[in-house]
Amino acid sequence: MKKEGKIQVWQDYQKEIADDHYFYVRSCIRQNFFPGSEQTFLKILRKELGKDIYENPHHTSCSGIGYHSDIVPFDTIQTIVARQFALMTEAGYQNIAVSCITSFGIYNEIIETWKEYPAELEKVRNFLKKATGREFEVPQNVAHASDIVYKFREDIATHGKFRLINHKTGKPLKVVEHIGCHYSKMFPCKGVGGAEFPYVLAGMIEAWGGEVIDYPERRHCCGFGFRQYLIMSNRGYSVSNSRKKFESMEPYKPDFIVSNCPGCPMFLDRWQYVIEEMEGKTFGPDGQGIPVLTYEEMAGLVLGYNPWDMGMQMHQTNVEPLLDKMGIQYDPELKYANKEGKQIGHPTMVRCGC
């Protein structure tokens, strides 16, 4: 394809990302799975980039998992989301920054519903007014938190102390990027690069010196799928999807996986341990797993943040091989220490690659 044609096509896959003044909504499950990631995002925006980002402790779960599991009705989730927007409006913000991919999809689905069916919007305004006395405005800009990191990736690279480069060989680290399905598969125009060419994570990796691996199952779902996981006997579907991806990426010898979703890094991380226990199979070199990072952790490592302060000891697949490749100094003794440096005990759960 001619370059002019590529530019024309690519224009269809751009999205507008607000420049400043964000109302931040956290994810309910990320705070358990990767508890330091959201704090790292806030630190990067406030301290490194000098942006205004506000969060209100009264905001709740968007109830997206319940909605996708057929437990929460659409009217209910619309009203819950309307309440989040009311908190944003009351705080004087118009741009919403969403931590979770599920929530991001929910917010977009509901806003699009209101555009198509204005009567729904009026109904929800009425519900919220009756239930809480609150009123709200629809956000002018909805960005996923990874969109914002993507937008400022060059600034982060400028502030960075490390690059995604193997400090011993000088070669770029090979990175598997995994985009959450609800980021752009539901509404392609809402994601950077659309559903076919999502560039949000690839852009960060390239800007910070890494090499993106293009492997056959790159766009395959991680297998979370809500109902697939919620009932234990169904979890075989979930682990089988992840296994398919691991098998596909293994020949390319990735140094790590990065994702922008709450569920994907959780499952790509934990399932490696489960597969090792079930089948004795690991997908990294020397019986190790492939470390799985959130994009905030990746940005934090580039900026030289302490991996233990970012909660990377919560990963079930050890991250130390990656830290060693990047030349990041860390104290193994402090991996399980509290803020005062006192040991809090090692986890009883065995880890992948141990």
Add this chain to the structure above:
Amino acid sequence: MKDFGYTVIKQRTIDYDQFDGRLLNEVLQMEPSFKVCLSCGGCTATCSANDLVSFNVRRMNLLLRRGETVELESEIKKCMLCGKCMLVCPRGINIRNVIMLIKKSILKYNPVKS
């Protein structure tokens, strides 16, 4: 190995690079009417054997076209050759002949069983 209460499910992908179409081609050559099957399922709905065992003519068709000859061999043993399926087939396919041809040739193309 630990038991977590669920297992990794084996992939069901049909690899067409490995696909053995010899049995299918032979059946289609000997009984060309089978080419026009539209998988309506009328044969399965009227099947006498289907009342008694889990025999499914449409499934047999699918197994043949996927080259899954091991499963096909055990499936086809359930047919009683009554021919009721031929009475309802909207395309007039000689289904009994299809089954007889498969029975005759399957051992030739099923190395596992033979």
